[in-house]
């Protein structure tokens with residue numbers, strides 16, 4: 001098709017983009033340079049965080065038609081887990097061994113499936129025993145975890161609450177006592193392994209009814225390798241527990257922050273994979289139930305987070321790299337910024353915060369580029385793009401689409417948890433952060449065109465910019481003709497504006513900016 | 519002669535609807551066999567039942583003597599069955615090259631078949647970088663067939679390859695199917711009886727979800743009464 005033809009076919013889209021660009025420049029024109037520079041950077045920062053959530057949401061929706069309503073809560077989990085690794089590495093290391101052993105039970109799912117089919121009794125009584133396994137497994141896990149001397153905090157006592165630990169770290173006087181090992185632990189470890197296995201068995205048992213007759217007897221080598229790796233890791237982390245803790249406490253906060261990012265991302269990947277296999281996969285024929293299950297999951301996750309970390313909001317200190325304020329700060333060049341680890345940099349006379357307005361945007365851009373490369377340049381990316389359109393045809397080519405589903409779900413959740421740690425030092429930790437971000441991401445998706453990856457990015461950035469410009473104008477006011485006083489948009493207008501933008505764009509382009517008319 | 523594919527009395531449901539009510543057919547190795555029947559008779563559903571896209575609830579499907587019913591579709595396809603669906607199902611966001619590459623089951627499949635594919639469909643070579651969404655109907659049909667040729671498929675299920683194509687393109691498509699049948703067995707669904715009768719050596723007729731008649735195409739061409747009764751054409 002020639003250029004003119006493309007232009008014609010997408011006339012409405014180009015006009016809309018033109019109007020948006022015009023509005024953007026008008027908004028910029030109305031501010032002094034330092035104000036619009038900082039507003040754009042803040043907008044991009046919020047946009048990037050939103051994008052990290054929206055990207056996974058849109059890939060999952062596009063490929064498997066599942067709207068994961070728990071996606072925002074995954075973002076929240078990323079933040080809380082990241083905080084724990086960063087501020088309380090001792091707790092993180094303590095939890096690691098039982099957690100790894102519990103996961104083994106789920107990884108062994110294919111083994112349980114095959115095993116069940118070999119035991120006539122289990123096959124016959126499939127209505128009954130999965131419930132028993134579920135209750136027993138959950139009970140066993142409860143007891144096992146309780147036996148474990150996990151180093152935790154107490155949100156109800158101020159001096160032992162997350163707030164206090166955060167404060168201590170930022171003031172440089174964080175003191176953590178390591179607990180000596182005791183005889184009860186190995187039993188606890190065994191309990192977690194058994195409990196996880198029972199839960200895995202229960203899931204395999206519940207799946208029996210849906211998949212009757214179509215179950216494969218195949219156990220991949222990957223299952224065994226993963227099991228072995230998890231077992232070894234679980235035991236090793238158990239035996240050198242305090243060494244790992246000391247190591248994590250010894251390294252710089254900058255290094256520890258990167259560890260926290262890696263852990264949260266990796267954990268998101270694992271959680272995402274487990275959710276898909278255990279909860280989503282049995283329900284592909286019943287999309288409404290899938291929706292309900294993700295909704296239910298989000299409530300459960302919120303309650304769990306409240307139970308562990310408490311209801312009050314708290315902050316996550318910034319890593320040393322982004323927190324300096326001594327000599328040479330605020331930096332005037334990027335060289336200085338890194339040399340002095342400044343918390344701010346001067347740009348066009350405005351003070352830009354290194355972490356919020358530089359680092360977050362950089363990470364967002366890197367992730368954007370990486371995901372884009374995966375989608376465009378790798379075989380799995382090609383399969384994902386094809387599957388978004390027609391997963392049945394992909395399967396008919398001989399490709400195991402279900403495996404790709406699991407991968408995409410895992411990757412999507414990993415992006416959300418990464419977004420969570422990344423956002424924590426900037427917006428703080430609260431139990432409603434996930435829900436708020438999910439809404440923002442959904443709006444971004446609707447604007448961008450539900451299942452389009454570039455659309456998710458564009459929608460997220462648009463929403464971020466709009467929010468920040470309105471906030472800024474709320475401070476400095478807009479000089480409107482015929483009005484004596486500058487008009488100041490009030491704070492409630494901020495969320496309303498994004499919804500309004502969505503409504504307007506959907507009225508003009510029912511499939512969003514980059515969506516396709518099916 | 520050994521049968522490459524054998525369906526015995528399969529029953530398929532879509533939701534509550536009993537669509538196939540007993541379809542049996544054998545596809546001998548190395549032939550083109552036409553699956554005929556009126557609109558809505560169940561031809562497409564038969565192909566999808568073979569592939570497990572609409573898994574049959576009863577009956578057996580043997581491919582190379584091995585039962586494949588109840589297996590997952592990707593597993594069935596990977597045994598060597600290529601599918602060219604009714605409405606082509608070209609991936610719009612993928613380029614022509616990617617549409618071919620995605621069908622690879624082993625690395626290098628495409629390179630091995632490249633020459634053969636471009637001999638059959640020289641047009642595709644020039645379009646290789648274009649996104650699938652920009653292809654014409656005829657080009658999409660060629661790409662859909664070519665895609666099924668990328669891996670070593672012993673059996674090809676081709677659903678209405680002439681649908682909506684101009685006569686010249688139909689000629690080209692027929693020549694291509696003729697040529698590729700030297701390497702793969704073809705189960706061909708075709709509404710255009712002239713096309714079907716020229717290509718196939720054998721036929722099976724489906725009527726309201728049941729296989730009702732089969733035999734040599736040469737005999738069917740003579741049998742105006744049968745053609746009239748089951749296919750409604752002259």
Ligand SMILES: Nc1ncnc2c1ncn2[C@@H]1O[C@H](COP(=O)(O)OP(=O)(O)OP(=O)(O)O)[C@@H](O)[C@H]1O
Pocket residue numbers: 532533535537555556557558559560561562563564604709
């Ligand atoms: N998803 C579905 N739900 C309900 N009924 C269906 C569905 N798909 C197909 N059918 C019905 O199954 C029957 C057989 O359909 P099928 O597509 O196999 O026919 P066909 O022989 O390929 O017809 P055509 O020549 O028009 O392609 C038709 O009566 C159709 O209405």
Ligand SMILES: [Mg+2]
Pocket residue numbers: 561562563604677
């Ligand atoms: Mg059909």
